[in-house]
Amino acid sequence: MxxxxxxxxxxxxxxxxxxxxxxxxxxxxxxxxxxxxxxxxxxxxxxxxxxxxxxxxxxxxxxxxxxxxxxxxxxxxxxxxxxxxxxxxxxxxxxxxxxxxxxxxxxxxxxxxxxxxxxxxxxxxxxxxxxxxxxxxxxxxxxxxxxxxxxxxxxxxxxxxxxxxxxxxxxxxxxxxxxxxxxxxxxxxxxxxxxxxxxxxxxxxVGGLAVKAAKEAINLGEEMGLGEGVKFERRLFHGLFSTADQKEGMAAFAEKRKAQFKHE
Missing domain, CATH: 3.90.226.10 (2-enoyl-CoA Hydratase; Chain A, domain 1)
Incomplete structure (x- = not known):
């Protein structure tokens, strides 16, 4: 391709x-x-x-x-x-x-x-x-x-x-x-x-999955009420805890080093 x-x-x-x-x-x-x-x-x-x-x-x-x-x-x-x-x-x-x-x-x-x-x-x-x-x-x-x-x-x-x-x-x-x-x-x-x-x-x-989630949250949030938007944001936030980038990003912060994101 x-x-x-x-x-x-x-x-x-x-x-x-x-x-x-x-x-x-x-x-x-x-x-x-x-x-x-x-x-x-x-x-x-x-x-x-x-x-x-x-x-x-x-x-x-x-x-x-x-x-x-x-x-x-x-x-x-x-x-x-x-x-x-x-x-x-x-x-x-x-x-x-x-x-x-x-x-x-x-x-x-x-x-x-x-x-x-x-x-x-x-x-x-x-x-x-x-x-x-x-x-x-x-x-x-x-x-x-x-x-x-x-x-x-x-x-x-x-x-x-x-x-x-x-x-x-x-x-x-x-x-x-x-x-x-x-x-x-x-x-x-x-x-x-x-x-x-x-x-x-x-x-x-930075982490590509987090970037994708942030863009989605902002764009869809414009079409929702505040309460629905915050709930949608929270679900995306929760979901990112299943990603390798979340583990790497938080580990790097705790260890005071630069994160090496794999966008997965």
């Missing part, structure tokens, strides 16, 4: 810049990384392969200095009809990265607009260049966000802010996104990918 990095892609590039880290780079520079069905299909194929790869602990997703992704490819969709998009559930596949069990860090430079903004919000962590620009401008095209923008943006920045941004289509800065809690950290454009890879490498060094 070939790995994601061994496969040949037209619209993305997969590399491994650090131990247990995969870097997925959107590669449609002439179109400012506009999202098309072919790119999304490649992205989903790569993510599924990386999720199965025991040598990968975390994934970084990025674009280029001009654009993380400047939106969906409008030329591809402008002539579609309601019957066509409804029958084939158009852009449903664009959300498949949310099923990846390993952490994904979006390293955003340049424009992250429309589908690009939605793609960044599907990641678990967003790092942004201090010059990056976000936005959901679909309203200006006579449509609304269709890949989770109306659902994820209010959860990340609050209902009132999200309502204003989606209804006006106004772009917003990386500084605003950071101050609202949407972006975890800001960096100069020349450092944002490097910093994301560094964080991914740190994640890759």
């Amino acid at each position: 070939s790995t994601a990095s061994e496969q040949s892609y037209e619209h993305i590039i997969v590399t491994h810049p650090a131990p247990r880290v995969a870097l997925v780079t959107l590669n449609r520079p002439k179109a400012l990384n506009a999202l098309c069905n072919a790119l999304i299909a490649e992205l989903n194929t790569a993510f599924k392969a990386l999720d199965r790869d025991d040598n990968v602990g975390a994934i970084v997703l990025t674009g280029n200095e001009k654009a993380f992704a400047a939106g969906a490819d409008i030329k591809e969709m402008k002539d579609k009809t309601f019957a066509e998009v409804y029958k084939h559930d158009f852009i449903r596949s664009w959300s498949e990265m949310t099923q990846v069990t390993k952490p994904i860090i979006a390293a955003v430079r340049g424009y992250a607009l429309g589908g690009g903004c939605e793609l960044a919000m599907m990641a678990d962590i967003i790092y942004a260049a201090d010059t990056a620009t976000f936005g959901q401008p679909e309203i200006k095209l006579g449509i609304i966000p269709g890949a989770g923008g109306t659902q994820r943006l209010p959860r990340l920045i609050g209902r009132s802010r999200a309502m204003e941004l989606i209804l006006t289509g106004r772009n917003f800065s990386a500084q605003e996104a950071y101050s609202w809690g949407m972006v975890a950290r800001l960096f100069p454009s020349t450092r944002v990918v490097e910093e994301a890879v560094s964080t991914a490498e740190q994640i890759g060094k």
Whole structure:
């Protein structure tokens, strides 16, 4: 079975810049990384392969200095009809990265607009260049966000802010996104990918099963009440006591040495 990095892609590039880290780079520079069905299909194929790869602990997703992704490819969709998009559930596949069990860090430079903004919000962590620009401008095209923008943006920045941004289509800065809690950290454009890879490498060094459980607890907890979420968290916590990494991690702490996790 070939790995994601061994496969040949037209619209993305997969590399491994650090131990247990995969870097997925959107590669449609002439179109400012506009999202098309072919790119999304490649992205989903790569993510599924990386999720199965025991040598990968975390994934970084990025674009280029001009654009993380400047939106969906409008030329591809402008002539579609309601019957066509409804029958084939158009852009449903664009959300498949949310099923990846390993952490994904979006390293955003340049424009992250429309589908690009939605793609960044599907990641678990967003790092942004201090010059990056976000936005959901679909309203200006006579449509609304269709890949989770109306659902994820209010959860990340609050209902009132999200309502204003989606209804006006106004772009917003990386500084605003950071101050609202949407972006975890800001960096100069020349450092944002490097910093994301560094964080991914740190994640890759700790126990992989615990990382998977933590991501699952946080994501499912958002859909539960507090009491149910705490109970679910506790069950995952209990389950980790059956892993070799729990034994090694606690033994290493007691013995004042560095843990050697095997991710099992």
